[in-house]
Amino acid sequence: MSDNGHQLKINIIDSDTKHDNGFLQRERTLHPGYISCHDVKSMVHNIKLKAGARKIAVLRIFGHGHEGSQRVGGGQRGNDSQRFWIDDRGRLHHRDLLSLLSHHFTHHGIVQLHGCEVADTWKGKRLLKELAHLWHCRVMAAVKEQHAHSGGIFDGTYIEMDGSVHRVPVEVDHAQ
Numbered sequence: 015m016s017d018n019g020h021q022l023k024i025n026i027i028d029s030d031t032k033h034d035n036g037f038l039q040r041e042r043t044l045h046p047g048y049i050s051c052h053d054v055k056s057m058v059h060n061i062k063l064k065a066g067a068r069k070i071a072v073l074r075i076f077g078h079g080h081e082g083s084q085r086v087g088g089g090q091r092g093n094d095s096q097r098f099w100i101d102d103r104g105r106l107h108h109r110d111l112l113s114l115l116s117h118h119f120t121h122h123g124i125v126q127l128h129g130c131e132v133a134d135t136w137k138g139k140r141l142l143k144e145l146a147h148l149w150h151c152r153v154m155a156a157v158k159e160q161h162a163h164s165g166g167i168f169d170g171t172y173i174e175m176d177g178s179v180h181r182v183p184v185e186v187d188h189a190q
Contacts (some may be wrong), residue, residue, distance in 0.1 A: 021071045025076065027050055029052045052086075054112070055111055061073065069119060073119070075127050079130050079156075082138045124152040127153065127156070
């Protein structure tokens with residue numbers, strides 16, 4: 015984590031070590047100042063605690079994922095309290111908890127969801143759009159798998175506040 019002036023950067027990493035394929039372990043070594051979380055409630059609490067009255071420029075969430083779903087606890091296995099997702103009806107689960115982070119981001123703030131295939135399919139795009147509107151910032155997520163050996167390149171799709179969809183490879187800044 016870094017607080018260089020107004021550029022607050024927060025890294026959240028799934029606390030699970032038992033059900034991991036190497037991805038989370040790699041990210042823990044690259045982001046030594048990460049905040050470990052075990053569910054969505056603890057993630058929101060820890061982000062608000064770290065940010066305080068400051069605005070967040072970059073929030074990175076590392077955990078396993080799949081189409082329209084980002085895990086923050088439980089590794090590759092876990093219960094529904096350990097992820098936020100879009101269901102088959104297009105509803106965002108844990109909206110009330112996630113809404114507590116509204117207005118905590120800078121005007122050009124960005125959230126990066128670093129789970130595999132989170133932005134894939136209509137559910138993934140819907141998740142990004144819902145979070146962008148909820149948090150009033152850009153939200154990026156991967157369309158492809160984010161292998162433990164990815165070398166720090168984040169193949170992201172992101173949603174602008176106006177709902178437009180963009181794809182861009184991003185070099186992940188591992189500086190704290």
